[in-house]
Amino acid sequence: MERQLVSSGSPYERVVGFSRAVRVGDRVFVAGTAPVMPDGADPPSDAYGQTKRCLEIIGAALEEAGASLADVVRTRIYLVQTEDFEEAGRAHGEVFSEIRPANTTLTVKELVDPRWLVELEAEAVVTGPSQA
Numbered sequence: 689m690e691r692q693l694v695s696s697g698s699p700y701e702r703v704v705g706f707s708r709a710v711r712v713g714d715r716v717f718v719a720g721t722a723p724v725m726p727d728g729a730d731p732p733s734d735a736y737g738q739t740k741r742c743l744e745i746i747g748a749a750l751e752e753a754g755a756s757l758a759d760v761v762r763t764r765i766y767l768v769q770t771e772d773f774e775e776a777g778r779a780h781g782e783v784f785s786e787i788r789p790a791n792t793t794l795t796v797k798e799l800v801d802p803r804w805l806v807e808l809e810a811e812a813v814v815t816g817p818s819q820a
Contacts, residue, residue: 689713694752696745698724709749716753716812720766721745722804735772735805739765739779742808750812757783759812765793766807776806 689712695701696708709718723731723738724745732738747757763784765776773793780791789810799807 692753694749696724696749708745709753711753711755714814716750716755716759716814718746718749718810718812720807720809721749722799722801722807731803734775735767735769736775736779738804738806739776739808740782742806743779743783746808746810750810753812755812755814758787759814760784760787760789760810761813762790762811763792764809765791766796766799766809767793768796768798768805770795772805780808 692711693707694709694711698708701707706719708721709716711717721742723741725731725741731741743757750756750759763780765780767773767776776793784791799805
């Protein structure tokens with residue numbers, strides 16, 4: 689089966705050995721996605737804004753893999769603070785209220801960048817050929 693790799697352009701992709709997303713057949717797996725801003729700008733200061741940014745990045749990766757947010761069947765939300773659940777959930781719900789993927793939300797001790805309050809993963813199932 690053909691394997692399509694989607695790059696975010698991060699210099700860490702080659703060092704760590706990962707892709708922003710990988711499509712194999714009709715499945716697309718999007719790696720943990722943090723609220724990274726263009727040109728290294730600071731991310732939004734709140735979990736709602738950071739979650740929206742993560743979803744923008746995920747949406748772009750899915751599009752490059754020939755999928756869309758409508759194809760998402762599973763998400764995982766990693767929060768540094770449990771009290772951010774409602775804000776992150778509100779942003780998640782604005783995108784997925786009708787799609788309703790399976791979701792797991794976890795609280796973690798910390799994320800790689802101390803400015804990050806949230807990180808998301810997504811998995812999608814699509815029909816049609818890979819865009820590779």
